[in-house]
Amino acid sequence: MKPLPDTSEHQISTSVKELFSQTEESPIFIQIDPTRYLYSQRHIAAKTEDAAVKSEDMQVKFSLEGLRIIFHS
Amino acid sequence: MAADPLHPYTWDEVAVHSQVLATYLVKIAKKEEAAAKKGEKVQHEETSAEKAISQEEIVDYVQHIGVSGEEAQTRINQLIRVVGEYILDNQAAPYYEINNILFHSLFANNQVVLGGMPKIFKRLVLGNSFTLENLQLLFKNCCLALQKYKAERPNITISDIAMLLYPEVFQATEVIYMTVFLKEMARFAKGDVKAIVGIDFVDPIADTWNNEQIAGIRFEDIIGMPQRVEGDTVDSLIEKQVILDVLLEEPVWQTPYLKNQFPYLTEEENTDATVVDLRKKFYVLHRKYTEIKEKLENTPISQSPK
Numbered sequence: 001m002k003p004l005p006d007t008s009e010h011q012i013s014t015s016v017k018e019l020f021s022q023t024e025e026s027p028i029f030i031q032i033d034p035t036r037y038l039y040s041q042r043h044i045a046a047k048t049e050d051a052a053v054k055s056e057d058m059q060v061k062f063s064l065e066g067l068r069i070i071f072h073s
Numbered sequence: 074m075a076a077d078p079l080h081p082y083t084w085d086e087v088a089v090h091s092q093v094l095a096t097y098l099v100k101i102a103k104k105e106e107a108a109a110k111k112g113e114k115v116q117h118e119e120t121s122a123e124k125a126i127s128q129e130e131i132v133d134y135v136q137h138i139g140v141s142g143e144e145a146q147t148r149i150n151q152l153i154r155v156v157g158e159y160i161l162d163n164q165a166a167p168y169y170e171i172n173n174i175l176f177h178s179l180f181a182n183n184q185v186v187l188g189g190m191p192k193i194f195k196r197l198v199l200g201n202s203f204t205l206e207n208l209q210l211l212f213k214n215c216c217l218a219l220q221k222y223k224a225e226r227p228n229i230t231i232s233d234i235a236m237l238l239y240p241e242v243f244q245a246t247e248v249i250y251m252t253v254f255l256k257e258m259a260r261f262a263k264g265d266v267k268a269i270v271g272i273d274f275v276d277p278i279a280d281t282w283n284n285e286q287i288a289g290i291r292f293e294d295i296i297g298m299p300q301r302v303e304g305d306t307v308d309s310l311i312e313k314q315v316i317l318d319v320l321l322e323e324p325v326w327q328t329p330y331l332k333n334q335f336p337y338l339t340e341e342e343n344t345d346a347t348v349v350d351l352r353k354k355f356y357v358l359h360r361k362y363t364e365i366k367e368k369l370e371n372t373p374i375s376q377s378p379k
Contacts, residue, residue, distance in 0.1 A: 026264040027088065027184040029255055030175055031271055034087040034187035036162035038078035039330040041086070041093050046075040 077331050080194040080296045084257045087187040089160065089179065097155045105151075152179075160187070168271035186258060188268070190250040192325050194296070196317050197337055198246055201299040205309045208316045211239060212362070215320060216369040223370070231366060232322045236273075243321070248277040249287060250295055256282075257292040298337075307342050311335075311351065315358040319366055326355070 081087045156179060157163055166172040178185045203211075215234045222229045236243050251270065255278070259266050270278060281287060301310070314337065318324055326334045335343045335351055343351060 026262055026266060027186050027258060028178050029186050029188040029251075029258060029266055029268040029270075030171065030178065031168065031189040031251065031269065031274065032160070032171060032175060032187045033162075033167075033189045033192055034081060035078050035191045035193060035328070035330060036158075037089065037093070037160045037187055038081060038087060038191070039075075040097065040159045041090065042075035042078060044093055044096050 077333055077336065078191065078193075079197065079336055080191050082296070084186065084188075084254055084292050085261075089185045089187065094152070094155055094159070094179075097159050098151055101151050101154060168273075171269065171271070174269050188251055188254050188258075190247045192323060193328070193331070193336075195246055195250075196314060196321075196325055198299060199242070199317055200310060200313045200337055201301055201305075202246075203242070203313070204302050205305075205313055208313050211235075211242070212316050212320055212366075214238065216366055219366075219370055230322060231320060231370070235320050244273065244277065248274060248281055249290075252278050252281045253287060253290050253292055253295050256287075307338060307351070308354065310337055311354050312358055315355060315362055318359065319362040 153176065156176060160175065161172055175185065215231055215238060218234050218238060219229070219231050222234060251274065255266065255268055268278075314326065318326065333343070334355075335348070338351070
């Protein structure tokens with residue numbers, strides 16, 4: 001792992017677009033409380049008995065292209 | 074039945090999954106469609122999350138993806154609403170640019186992992202790490218310090234004071250959680266991991282990274298509940314959580330996402346027969362500590378009790 005980036009406020013505000021302008025395989029860790037997401041995620045997983053959330057086949061690309069598929073299905 | 078969201082079981086459980094967002098996108102779209110059929114407009118108040126991303130940036134993304142028109146705009150707005158409601162819980166960003174970075178990352182198709190320490194879990198850890206007397210003393214010191222600091226900085230809050238005076242209590246817990254979380258991610262990730270944290274956490278995490286004491290700690294170790302402090306009772310456990318609630322100024326136990334408001338008590342202590350009594354105890358104590366805080370906060374230093 002590379003050293004942590006300089007996250008001074010100025011640095012962040014000027015480099016956000018450069019940092020995230022390209023699709024990457026590496027995950028991005030963001031310091032956000034996951035409680036609300038966890039609640040939603042577990043709620044859906046419980047309803048669908050984990051099938052939809054765990055199945056790779058059900059992956060929908062998170063993009064406008066993906067949304068088009070979802071809305072048309 | 075889904076388990077209460079006290080903490081993730083594995084680091085990748087909080088990796089934002091497109092299927093989860095898609096489910097809620099469809100929900101919002103259906104709601105709007107149904108309203109449109111009836112000729113109604115869905116009332117929607119702009120959230121802080123939506124304010125975080127500018128119209129100009131949205132247009133940028135639309136052009137980047139190569140889609141245009143009102144439909145694309147509608148979909149992007151719906152996506153922003155889903156992220157704002159189902160990830161950010163319509164809360165303002167705790168650190169500069171954090172919410173904006175989340176939007177940028179998701180729009181750019183990055184795999185985002187929500188690595189912050191859940192507030193509820195932090196309370197559980199703190200409640201079982203200190204005695205009631207420790208927390209009462211800490212509360213008193215923060216209230217007295219608040220009087221002093223208010224003269225210079227009228228907008229300062231008691232939670233600011235707590236973080237300022239006791240970083241080893243309130244910040245260190247999060248630093249250890251996030252450092253271990255990051256190390257676990259780094260073990261599994263194929264390439265680099267980018268970590269975006271609040272400015273207060275950059276140096277502490279960098280300092281903790283090579284600390285030998287956390288070298289052998291795995292993610293499953295940090296999500297375990299610490300043992301209760303010896304001698305703790307139902308009453309003292311509730312009182313400690315009340316103190317933390319008032320001190321940190323966030324009523325986490327009132328969140329609608331919890332079925333059990335007393336996860337720090339055993340099943341025998343927290344039953345259908347006792348829960349009403351437990352809630353009553355909690356609210357009475359909450360009122361007591363809030364009144365103490367407000368009284369001290371509003372008393373000039375010269376008149377404060379010695």
